[in-house]
Every structure is written in C-alpha cells, then in structure tokens.
Amino acid sequence: MHFAFTDEQGMIAETAKTFFAENATSERTRTAMADTGVDKLLWQTFAAELGLAGVAIPEVLGGVGLGMVELAILAEEAGRHTAALPLLASLALAAPAILAGGSDEQKAHLLPRLASGELIASFAAVNSDGTPGAMFSDGTLTGAALHVPHGASADLFVVATNNGVAIIERGAPGLGITPLTSMDQTRPYARLDFGGVAAEALANPREAANAAFTTGWLAIAADALGGAQACLDHTVAYAQERVQFGRSIGSFQAVKHRLADMMIAIEQARSAVYWAACAIDEESDEAPFAVHAAKAFACDTYTHCAGEMIQLHGGIGFTWEHDAHLYFKRARSNASLLGTPDWHREQVAGLAGLDEAA
Amino acid sequence: MHFAFTDEQGMIAETAKTFFAENATSERTRTAMADTGVDKLLWQTFAAELGLAGVAIPEVLGGVGLGMVELAILAEEAGRHTAALPLLASLALAAPAILAGGSDEQKAHLLPRLASGELIASFAAVNSDGTPGAMFSDGTLTGAALHVPHGASADLFVVATNNGVAIIERGAPGLGITPLTSMDQTRPYARLDFGGVAAEALANPREAANAAFTTGWLAIAADALGGAQACLDHTVAYAQERVQFGRSIGSFQAVKHRLADMMIAIEQARSAVYWAACAIDEESDEAPFAVHAAKAFACDTYTHCAGEMIQLHGGIGFTWEHDAHLYFKRARSNASLLGTPDWHREQVAGLAGLDEAA
Amino acid sequence: MKLGFSPEEEAFRAEAAAWLKSELEGAFADVRGLTSLIEMPERRRDWEHRLGEAGWSCVGWPKAYGGRDATLAQQVIFAEEYARAGAPPRLNHIGVELAGPTILAFGSEEQKARFLPAIARGEEIWCQGYSEPGAGSDLANVRTKAWREGDDWVIEGQKVWTSLAQFSDWIFAIARTEDGSKGPKGLSFLLVPVDQPGVTVRPIHQITGEAEFNETFFDGARTHAANILGAPGDGWTVAMGLLGFERGVSTLAQQMGFRNELDAVIAAARANGEAKNPLIRQRIAKAEIGLKLMRYGALRMLTDAEGGRLNPSALTYKIQWATWRRDLGELAMDVLGQAGETVAGHEHAFPALPNLFLYSRADTIYGGTNEIQRNIIAERALGLPREPRGDLK
C-alpha cells in the first residue's frame, strides 16, 4: 500500500504539467476552438515528440506500456488547461477498445499509429446513450451516432452497438460526418450517419466496450479534476489580487469559505480519480465502483468549481475574453458525456447492494 | 388584491404573539414535555378564555367563524414557541374533518365542545401513510394507526381509512392507546389499536379527509414558518452577543451570509403559507398546489434553520438545556408528518402537468 | 388578506388583454414570443412607440406624464397580461423601470416634463452607467469624473456592463463632481445624451457569444447643466433610491418571462421523457414552487409599498430570482442532456434554453452580486455588523 506517485509517476506528472503550461495556452486553445477543436501542433508534440499518446498501449505495439495512473496524470494536466486535444477520444476511448477487443492483426495494424499520433480515432456508443441508435449486422453499419467527441477530426471510429463493435475509417463509403457547433469548443462533437457502411468487427466486442467505457470514464474524471483545480487556483489568485471596498476580496470570509469548500471537494475528487486508476490497474474488485464514483464525483466537483469561478470573478468572469467559460463549458460536457453524475450514482447504488433482498 | 393582514388579522396576530410569548415559555413547555406533551393551563387559556380553539369553526357551532389565514396566524405563533398544545391535532385536523364531513348532528354535537376546548380530538390517516392500515366496515374499526399526534391526550379520534372516516371516543371498548416516547416531545405520538371498535361514520368521508389534510398541511406549514423565524431570531441575537476571537460572531461574514440565507428562505415560506391560506379561503384553483408548496417549502426551511441554529450556537446549542433542540425536533416531526417534502413536491410535479402527454 | 381581483379589475384585464392580442396577432405579430434582449431592435422601438401611443407604456405613471394612473392591482394585471400575450421584452425597460421612476422621485418639474413623456411615448431609450472596471460591486468607488464648463457638465471616465447602450439615446451615470472626494460623497447623478462625439460604446462579448453588455467611454462628453438629478453631490442618495425601483411591478413582468422559460423546460422534459425521472420531477417542482413564491413575495412587497411600508423581505428579492434562474438554467441542461450542447446551425447561436444556462450566470452578478445581496440583507434587515472597509486601492 503506497497511495502516492512513484518517482517515475512524479516525473511524468512534472513533464506533463510543464508541457501543457507552456504549450496549451489560452491563446492556442482559442485558435483551435475557432477551427476544428484540435491544436494540431500540440497534438503533434504530445504524440510524436513526447510519445505520450501511447501511454497505456504496450511497448510491443508502439506505446509506452504504462497504465491508468499515468493516463490519469496526463488527462488531469490536459484538463487543467482545457487543452484542445483528442486525448479522450483517441487515447482513452478508441485505443483501449481496440487493445481489449481487437484481434492481434487489428491491434498491430492500428495501435502503433494511434500511439504515434499518425491517426486520431474516436468512439461512439450507440443505443446506450439515448441516440436513435445503430445496427451492426453482416459487416454493415446503419443508423446514426449523435455526439461523437472530436468526431470531425477523427480518421477512424470505433462504434459500439448492441450487436457488436465496429471499426470504420473516415473515408468509408456511406459514412456521413457532420461537425456540430458545440458548447464546449475544445472538444466539439460531430454527428455520424451510417448509410450502410461496410465495417470491420472487433473480435471481442464486450471487452472492447468495457475497456472504452472504463478508461473513458476515468479520463473524463481526471480531466474534471485538473479543470476543477485550475478553477480553484485561478480564483484564489484573483481573490488575492482583486480589491473591492478597500480589501482584497479574498479577505472576505464568505469568499474564503467558498474557496475552502472548493478545495474540500477537489481533494476528494483527487482521491477518487487515483483510487479508480489504481483499482483498474490492480484489477481490484472495487474498480467498477471506483470508476463510477470518480466520474460522478469529479464531474460534480468541476461543475461546482467552474460555476464558483465565474461567480467569484464577478462581471469579468462572464466575458468571452476570460477563460472561465472554457472551464464552465468543459465541465458541462464532461458531466453529460458517457453518463451523467446521477446515472453513475445509480450504478453505485446497485453495486452497494440496494437491490438485494432485505 | 391586498396581500397583507387586514386590521382585524393584525390584531389577532398581535394577540397571539403576546399570548404565546408570555405563556408558552421554555420552562412550561419543558414541564409539558416531561408529562403528556400538553400544557393544560395554556390550552385552557387558549381555548376557553381567548376562545381561539374555534377560530375556523362557524359561530353557530360555537366558534369564531374566521378562516385559514387566522388559523395560520395562530399556528405560526404557536410554532414560534414550540408550544405544547394539541393545536394541530384538534383544531387543524379533527375539527375540519368533522366540519366538512359530519352530519348536522355530528357537527352540533362535537364542534362546540372542540371550540371550547372541552374536548381534545386527534386524527389518524391510516393506509395512506404506510402504516399497517385499518378497515372500517359495518360500523366496526379494526387494525392500527401508528403515529397519532397528541394521541394519548385526545378524548376523541377521527380515523380516516380507505373505506370511510370514523369517529371514536377515548373510552370505546376495543380501543388501545399506547403513548410513544417521541423525538418531538411537544407533540408526542400515540399508537392506536382498533380491536373491532364500534365507531360512528362521518357522512361525507371524502370531504372530511380532504379538509383534514388541507388544513393540517397548512397548519404544519405555518407552525414551521413560526419555528423557522424563531430559529433565525434567536440565532441573530446570539450572533450579536457571543464574542469569539475578540469579535461578535455576527461580524463574521460567513455567519452573516448564512443568517441572510435563513431569512431569504423564511420570507419565501411566509409567502407560501399565507398564499395557501388565502387560496383555500378564496376557493382558488391554485389551492392544492399552494398547500403542497407551503408544506414542502416551509418544512424544508424549518429543517434548514433549526440545523443552522444548533450549528451557529456551537456547543451550547447541542445541550438539552438550550431550546435549539426543541425546534430541531419539531422541525423533523413537521417534515415527516402527513407527507414528506419530497412527497408534496411530487404532488406539485403532477399538478404542474408533468404527466400530460408531450 | 385577499388575492383575487374585483370585477372592475377583471374588466381592466379584459381590456388590456384584448388590446395586446389585437396588436400581437396583427401589426406586431413578428415580435410576439421574442425572448432575446437584443434582437430586432428597430421593430422593438416601433413597439415602444405603439405602447406609448395607446397609453400602455407606463401604466402606473401619472397621466400628466404619459401614464394612466393605474392602481397597483391594475399594474399587476397589466404585467401579467403583457407576458401572457407573448409581448417582447421592453427595449426601454431601463427607461420605464429605472430612469423614469427615479426622475419621478428626484427630478424637478422641468425635468419630469422634459424626460418622462418621451419615455412613455417610446421616443427616448435609456441605459444605465453605474459599474466601473475597478468598482464592480463597489458603487462608492466611482472614478468617472465630471466638472462644470460654462453651461455644461464635462465627463471623463469609463462605465462597464452598460446593458443596451448600443440602442440608447440617454444614459444616466454616476460621476465624481467634487475633486478629491471619496466614497459616497461628492458624487452626482447625471443624465447624458449618448449620441455625441465624447461617448463611445464598445460591446463586451459574453460567454454566450452575444454582446448585450457594453463598455461606455466618456471622453470629454457633455451634457447640459440642467441634466442633473438632485443637487451636485447628491448622487449617492439618488442612486440608492433607484436601487429600490428595481423591485417594483416590473418584477411581475419579469416573472412572466420566467414562467415562459420554465414552461419550455417542462415541454422539453415531456418531449424527451425526462418528465418521468423522479429526480427531474423534484427539481421541476422546486422551480414551480420557487416561481410562485416570487410572485406572491412580490405581491406582499407591493401591497406593503402601496400602504407606505417597506417590507424588509423586499431586500431578498434580487438574490431569489437570480438564484432561481441560474438553477433553472442548470435544470434545463440536465433535462436536454447532450442535445442541449450542440446545434447544427451557425456559431454560438444556441437556442433559448442552452442560452439561458449560460446567460443566467450573469444574473447572480450584475445589479449587486449574490454576495453583496447577502451583506445587504444581513446588515440592513437583520442588523448585523457591517463589513469593515479596508484601505487598499
């Protein structure tokens, strides 16, 4: 039992912290927001130069061969800057699906290119999220997926339906991709229409979907943790510097207490995220509980902290020029993507034995 | 449209305020708590001398012939002092049931004695509140009622079952009355066991039950309003006088803001209670909505304010000697009696049209 | 206590409703149901004219200034019918609800005659210059300066959050007219024409992507010496009086707008099945209750005000509605789910409910943040000690 980063994990965290702080600047994020929602230079550096896109892909498949703790570290630091990267879509949803459910050929064909950043992939869970749904049958995909993260930038899609998990490439005949104006422009959605697209099946669909959900939930939770921490840090700094009524607003006890409440929640979110990461890595029985808990708790914390960030900044926090709205909107999309906090808590309720006989 | 007390209502409010402040002292309430939960002298004065027990009973039946606004005024002032009186049981539950559902004979026989305070009555709604239930058939009542307010002090019971509404007297053969140690000792419960009790039916059971529920919900809401206001008043006074760290604790902004939040809620509760009272008196279509809203909102407000009262008093608020726990416990019993806030909100949801087709 | 209306009042209601219906199904059908505060400004200016022409612009004002001397009950009724008819938000709501009542209370006879009829006729649109970049909630920290030159006041400085300034003819602004004065002393309340070289209006883009608010720069702006409410140095008193007017009958009209927003949330919930979700049902019920309690709270407050009494609960109204609406924005998004986060159309043009989610974050900030409101309630209504002022700049 050692619930702190190892030295190696500490170094990864430092690297990621520095990298995002220096590169994922507000200016670059806003440039990407006005474009496709991907800061291509950032992605290039992240994937090709630092090799971090393969963090949880085995070394033999071109990755770094690390685990969920390291993936969470990257997602947390990216979240701290609302980085415009397809980290969730490609690293935390598509790659784990292929790794867990693909045949050896599929893995060897695709994962090295995801790890190198050559390909960007995304993931759509159809039917399970209330969309009109899709069917995968006889190698053909029909229907639609409504909210595919970074869908307009992806070269490859993993589509999980009730009948199986399919891989389709961007240029596939019959595949329609409609970019959507999204509230969170750092992770815009696209709509996919499958007009009878010929698609390749993943060998183990159940494993693929489980891995995608589990890793995706964790990555969103870690992103939320980093975002919430940034909201607190920015707001503390502003509260120390902003003067009203002849006092720094951070000297008003009501402000202090609300900043304290943010920290209380964030520290719990931190425990949740790294507990969940460890539990997955160690294949603990607690893993499903931990991941649902992390997704629900960290997203609620982010929502709370981003709202407080705007409120405690006053008018300036309501302007487009200030970064508060980037956090606020990403907090919203984190919360609703792949299951709301209420839904995840309902899963926890089931795991806590509420449905067992009295 | 005139949403303020008339001069007459203002005088009733003043009378009630003075009466309870002078007589419903903590000392007398505690004496009653240790006994039956009824301050008999207080009840005697209230009913016989001031004639207020008949506030909403017509003059021809020995009452004062006023309405729900006046009843709410009395309940609010009683609640402000957690008065140990069977006001809810006798005035706001049993009497309206008899008035709305009784035959002329029943009304003439019973209501003057309720109005004079000669009789104390109570009310049990069986089946609808999750109790094991009771049956009323062929003039015979069987089963049990688990939580009858001031049941051990009542001379007469109105029992609403799915099959009708029955009146039984205290000495009726087959009626078992078990006083229960109750968290709120100012309004203790008793369990009634009906071992085949011969009982008289009320002529209009549906009207009787509706009147009892409507008036009871309103009276509880008004009691909660008065209690919440008292929690705020006592806590403001304490915050101004208590010194910690060389300052009155009321000078700490976090304390100020929480007291402000109490007032915000209380003012809404006040609107809710008197809106509901007017709506019943004026037979407005809004009456059912208003009464559910008042019961839910005022009870939540009381729960909140009583909890804050303990917290902001610190250790002293946690002692038996301090009155904070009287409010805290009555807030709890108000909330759970005759439908929880969640249940009342669910009724509002229905009335708001959520079950209509899209 | 009485909540119902008399037959005479109901007759007034019928008259108002009939007029509104004929206009909004007739010449003004194009602005019916509009909710945005900034769309179609020209047509909404026409609507201001039409209201004025027919005597429905400022019903509570004296007839002498273009009102119709309506009783409180009539004002309540008109506010209800206005919203029920789907009439658009008033382009001149600051003129009608803030500038007008302030001039009525603090203006000279000449000022009343000069300004009030023009507001009532919809000819002059107003905006408000209170906040400054360094003094968001701290009105006493005003740095905009004004001084006399000949027959004019000359104004230098900057205001921020001047809602609707881009459509306005006049702005009322607090400026420091006594050199070296501090805090609430030495301020004056000036009425300044917007269309002049010394006034520049620059839009502020909000988190919604729209720009309803502005920065307004005074750079040698001028107004005639007569255009001051109260005496020089009385600005604080006038401004504080004005804050009281923010809680008038207009709150009822505002609430009818909220009613429409809540109805839209309920309709969305019924359409997508969330109306069956017990968690959502509780939240919608809370919103329903909160809205009713705002209405009856306003009626309590107005009844007392009519009787010349200030109900201290009036101090709680701003934080109530602001918080209610912010919660409604969150509820709306939770009802819509991911569908609320995307739109197939052009950039940033989110539909009403997602826009509400974003826009309502400002409600708890402008016009006194929730934190300032809690201070005011604690200090003025509950008598708790004031927050000490510091000496930082």
Place this chain on the structure above:
Amino acid sequence: MKLGFSPEEEAFRAEAAAWLKSELEGAFADVRGLTSLIEMPERRRDWEHRLGEAGWSCVGWPKAYGGRDATLAQQVIFAEEYARAGAPPRLNHIGVELAGPTILAFGSEEQKARFLPAIARGEEIWCQGYSEPGAGSDLANVRTKAWREGDDWVIEGQKVWTSLAQFSDWIFAIARTEDGSKGPKGLSFLLVPVDQPGVTVRPIHQITGEAEFNETFFDGARTHAANILGAPGDGWTVAMGLLGFERGVSTLAQQMGFRNELDAVIAAARANGEAKNPLIRQRIAKAEIGLKLMRYGALRMLTDAEGGRLNPSALTYKIQWATWRRDLGELAMDVLGQAGETVAGHEHAFPALPNLFLYSRADTIYGGTNEIQRNIIAERALGLPREPRGDLK
C-alpha cells in the same frame, strides 16, 4: 501508486483477524457490536486491558512503550480488522490517539516511560481539557490558570466538552501559567490526575438525552511539577501538535464505524422499501462514495505522512467526515420515516440511527467547528488573508 497489500501484510491481517475473532466470540462476546461511547464502561475497561496484554492496544507505538512497531500498512490493516470484527469503540481512544502520540512527540524520556506503557496496557484512561465556556473555538482565549506551589502545579478554572471525563484517570489540560499573558502565549500543557478533591466532573446533557460530555471544574486541583509537556509557556505549540494527531491511523478505525452506520441505513432501506426510491438511492450512493473517498483520502494522507510530507488535504479531513456523518443522520431519518421518531421503550433511549441523527449535530461543532475548519483551510492551505482578531472581551 499501489493500493493492495503484500503477502506478508496479508499474513499480519490474518493474525490480527484471528485474535480479534477468538476474543470477540469468546470472553468479550458481550461487547461485540457495541456502538455507544458510554455504555458498559467496566467491560470496555477490561477490553482495554486485554488489548494491552496481547500487544494490540497501540500497534504503531515503539515496542519499548507497549506497542508493536507496526508499519503504516499494518496499522491500516489492524484498524480495518478491528472494526470488521465488531470490536467496541475504544474507551481510551483519547489516551491512545491523542495523549499517547503527544507524549511520544513532546514528552521527556521519564514521561514516556511513566505514561505510555500505562496507556498501552489499558490501565490509565485519558480525557482532554481544551474548550472553555467562553472560548469554544478560540483556543487562545483560555482562562484556566495554573501556578507553582512547592512541587506541584495548582489549577483553577473550568473546561467544557470533556468527553468521557467520567471514566478517566487523567486529563490533559491547557492552562495559563503566565500571569497577565494573552492569546497563545503563556499557556502550558499539564497532565492532571482526575481522582482528587480539586477536580469535579459534571455531566452535560445533550440533545440526545444522554450525557457523554462533561464540564470539568478545577478548584485548587494539583499535579506534580513533572507533569507538564514541554516547558512552561510551550502549551500552544504542544496543543497545535496534538491537533495534527487527530488525523492519524485512527481515522480509519473511525471510518469502519461509519461503515457500520451506513450499512444499518442500507439495511433499513431494504427492509422498508425505501431502497427502491430513486431519491434515496442517490443519497445512499453519495454516502457510499463519500465514505470511500474518506478512506482513500486518509490513505493518501498517511502515505505522505510516512514519507515525511504533510499533505495539505489533511486539513480537509475533519470537515469531510463531520459533514458526511451529519448528512448520514438526516438520510437515516428520511429512510426510517416517522418510525424513526418514536420508540416504545423508556425515555430518550432512541435506537442507533435516530440517535445518530441527533448526535451527529455535534460532529460539525466539537474539535473545531466547520466554520473554523474552513478558515484553517483557506488560510493555511490556500494562503488567503487571516480573519482579523477584534478587541471585544
């Protein structure tokens, strides 16, 4: 990062579990599952002896003082197994978790040898004298005085909220030993025997009807000059150090108690059907999540502490658990419904869950109110300005 335990550690777990099982199904079956802090004091004193005898009383302490030099992981494991076995709350928890660690950190070699083994053997029960009637959260405002007379300290004053004083042999108390000193200066940390004519313990009845807390009066009470931790005047430093120990491994044992309480709520919900209520399900899920996050928060904090690092999140632990437990009390009552508000038995003796509802109101007050905790977090962890002290008496 690693959350699992090694095979050696699992072997230690098996040993601890086996011993606990044999005792609690054997000689101590009567105290198994006890949750009250004040019932059966004599049997729980026996249990303290038995733990000491077998070396399980203070597993993290040095062997020289009666501990077993357990590693952090072993301490975690023992805390888990202790609670899992249904072992009763420690009668001497203040001795084991507060007095002992403080003596270990600040005591002389003689003091360690005198006091620690007696705690470890369960022979001397301790309580804590911090709060005073005029100084609930304001530790620096201590008015209890002590002065030297010959070989003794003589103590005059009053402490309040002295939990378990009625069963205690020793009390540690902060007293002002420097005449005329103010605030944190001039305080000393004294160890005082309870069984003497100068010490009177008077129970405080709580809102539960029980009396766990006490007032403790020092009226010419005496203790030997040697019974001071640190030098005279160092009391503040020692007391602040002690506050740190409130967040040790014992938090995990405490959490296992919470686990039992939450399990009781779940069992009640399953029994009466509330487990099917979606609103209750959400709240139970929140409680489940909160409990786990306390556990893993404690493990993060302990891991860092073992590495010599103070994790600032440790400052958030008190408010977390106190608020969690208060919420659980409310949840418990909402699950039980009216059934939780009545009991057919004798007066005030409510079952565990209704009692929790009442008792947990104290959790957010004693040991530093939630408000004080937020100040501490904001000032120490976030670096925000301190609340200014006033000069009222």
